[in-house]
Amino acid sequence: MLISIVAPCFNEEDVIGRFHEAVQKIAEELLPLGHDMEFVYVDDGSSDRTLTELERLAELDARVRYLSFSRNFGKEAALLAGLRHASGDSVIVMDADLQHPPELIHRMVELHAQGYDQVIAKRTRTGDRLTRTVTARLYYRLINRLVDIELIDGVGDFRLLSRRVVNAVLDLTEYNRFSKGLFAWVGFPSTTFEYENAVRAQGHSSWNFRSLLNYGLDGLLSFNNRPLRAALYLGMGLLLCTGLYTAWIVGAALINGVQTPGYVTIITAVTAAAAMQMIMMGIIGEYTGRIYYEVKGRPHFLIKATNVERSHDRPSCGGHAAKDLIP
Incomplete structure (x- = not known):
């Protein structure tokens, strides 16, 4: 089975090399079990040397595929681009800052082999500020009373998706995307396990109060009227x-x-x-x-540099090729 690692990147020049070494090690451990890997990195318009680092990794490892946006289009666009260009039988979505522990990939693969289409990692809030923990709990309690799907506190984008889940998500072509909600909306057999929250390996998070507030409003408005x-x-x-x-x-x-x-x-x-x-x-x-x-009907993103061939694009469930722009 081919497993695709999809990792959005934004100003990760200091940590992307360490992240790739970590997932490379996991790939070597899974290879005797019949699992191969590819690594799909999406540079979301970084202002540092992230693209240069991705080009270097691609020269050293033929399994590395990268896309670089013409500007910062946001994490939702980066996730969409990564899913569109992932060729794996299953796809693991994770952040490149090592807050999503790569060693958990083993457990995801094991649970996927038991028949689950989505294997979801739920982080504990150990180490979070009390105000953030309380605010998050109140938000999820409120939103689950309003929306038509269930959103779980601590569940983010870190998860394994089967190919049929990926195709189902790609069939949802809406411009205003809230991936956490889309993953819940498509359904399919799912399981969740907890892990301890990890500290960011380098730099600072680009998520501030305003961006978190906007993200929360997107979740509230995207799935109900x-x-x-x-x-x-x-x-x-x-x-x-x-x-x-x-x-x-x-x-x-x-x-x-x-x-x-x-x-x-x-x-x-x-x-x-x-x-x-x-x-x-x-x-x-x-x-x-x-x-x-x-x-x-504008495209979700524009790509300025990539080593991905157009022939790798997979059609969606409906048979229509995914739409993006690669000048």
Whole structure:
């Protein structure tokens, strides 16, 4: 069985060599068991010497295949590119910063041999800040009440996918991608095991609070329309409150006569109504913006350098070749 390692890279020049040595060692250990490996690295528009390092690795190891984007398109685009260009019977998606321990590949392969199409590594939150742990738990509790799939706290992109799962994910051609949700949406027999959280080998994570917040909103909006329904209910509730308040004012005027209206009450009501309108417009705008990007039909990424031949591209389940641009 051919196993493809797909590893997105962004400014990983200091660690990519160590990562490749680690997965090379695993490949040598699996070879006597009948498993061969290829390594698909996707340079997501790095500003350092990551591409130079990938070119060097490709010269030293014929199993290395790399793609380099024309700019930073984001991790979701890098994952998509890696899956499109992976030729393996199974694909293991992992980060190149060694936070995903390569030694866990053995366990993934063993569980895959038992018939699982997805073998998912779930990290513990050992060592995480308390605020991040609490925030993550609250987020997953909220999102699992809203979306139509189950997202598990601690589960990320580190997983083994069978070829039929990869093809199913590639059939989902949407522009706004949330891979963690897509992997859950396609289904197929899956199993999960835990591992201790590893410290990043070099450098700093590019994920800050803003990017994590945007990523969380993508997960919330990508798999349901309940925020739109909530906006409708909110508007109906506000209309009901306004009707009750109007009836109360008219009744008070009929009984007690016209009095000078309260300034605070008016300002509060106007401000609350304006805030609700802005929230509803924002929710509608988010969905409209996603439709806008889908309709334009732009490619998910552009490739400026690669050693991958076009003949390696696999068709999706529907038989259509994957679409990307390699100038």
